[in-house]
Amino acid sequence: MDSKVLCSDGDPMGAAIYDYHRNGKAGTLVVRSSMFEDDEIPVNDLFRDFSQMPELERIALEEAHGSVLDVGAGSGCHSLALKQMGKDVVAIDISPLSVEVMKERGIDARQVNLYDESFSDRFDTVLMLMNGTGIIGTLDNMPSFFARMRQLLKPGGCVLVDSSDLRYLFEEEDGSLMIDLADDYYGQLDYQMLYEGVEGEPFDWLYVDFDTLAFYAEENGFRAELVAEGDHYDYLARLTVLP
Numbered sequence: 001m002d003s004k005v006l007c008s009d010g011d012p013m014g015a016a017i018y019d020y021h022r023n024g025k026a027g028t029l030v031v032r033s034s035m036f037e038d039d040e041i042p043v044n045d046l047f048r049d050f051s052q053m054p055e056l057e058r059i060a061l062e063e064a065h066g067s068v069l070d071v072g073a074g075s076g077c078h079s080l081a082l083k084q085m086g087k088d089v090v091a092i093d094i095s096p097l098s099v100e101v102m103k104e105r106g107i108d109a110r111q112v113n114l115y116d117e118s119f120s121d122r123f124d125t126v127l128m129l130m131n132g133t134g135i136i137g138t139l140d141n142m143p144s145f146f147a148r149m150r151q152l153l154k155p156g157g158c159v160l161v162d163s164s165d166l167r168y169l170f171e172e173e174d175g176s177l178m179i180d181l182a183d184d185y186y187g188q189l190d191y192q193m194l195y196e197g198v199e200g201e202p203f204d205w206l207y208v209d210f211d212t213l214a215f216y217a218e219e220n221g222f223r224a225e226l227v228a229e230g231d232h233y234d235y236l237a238r239l240t241v242l243p
């Protein structure tokens with residue numbers, strides 16, 4: 001697995017977060033994929049507080065126990081909410097500008113790639129939110145993802161992660177699915193972020209349905225539970241490490 005971090009001149013999302021933190025506004029943050037038309041991420045959504053979060057995220061924050069690792073923490077919205085709940089949280093992100101903002105917001109934030117094994121702290125809960133499975137990248141990466149989670153979790157610890165089942169993009173009116181089984185899994189996307197002339201490197205981003213996630217969890221020594229379902233094919237899962 002790639003375990004590098006970003007440079008500040010190749011960190012579009014961090015630049016957007018940095019501008020918003022500094023000026024209360026930001027330019028247009030664009031997400032590009034070969035699967036879709038360009039889409040925009042509203043930067044103020046990345047600064048949502050507890051009351052503005054989707055229910056699945058609020059449930060995840062309430063379920064988080066003990067020492068918490070917020071992976072791919074962005075602006076630090078979840079870390080901040082956890083701190084306000086009196087919970088003990090460390091945030092990591094590959095984005096240097098996001099980490100700088102999180103530090104200014106009073107969060108214990110480190111510029112660390114999830115797969116960098118020199119980061120060897122252990123946690124009771126690993127939190128991955130806003131399509132947290134995205135960071136897994138592709139289904140091929142599932143074994144290394146679970147191996148890394150086993151390193152990061154204390155005995156009995158768990159991962160709280162959200163995702164969406166993208167099947168709705170392929171559903172016909174009669175409910176049948178238009179998916180070519182010879183293709184890659186339908187939730188594997190390629191993404192690229194752009195912000196004010198800053199172009200990020202393209203990366204793989206995984207959306208995964210709960211049954212597929214549960215299959216890989218069990219193959220890799222974890223128990224998967226469906227904690228809650230959202231109203232549009234989205235869900236929150238708990239992955240508990242087995243001894």
Ligand code: SAH
Nearest residue numbers: 046072073074093094095113114129130135
């Ligand atoms: N969790 C935040 C941000 C989600 S965007 C929120 O809900 O608002 C995904 C974040 O993951 C980005 O900030 C990106 O820089 C970070 N990221 C992507 N790959 C990563 C990796 N391998 N290790 C750590 N962070 C990563």
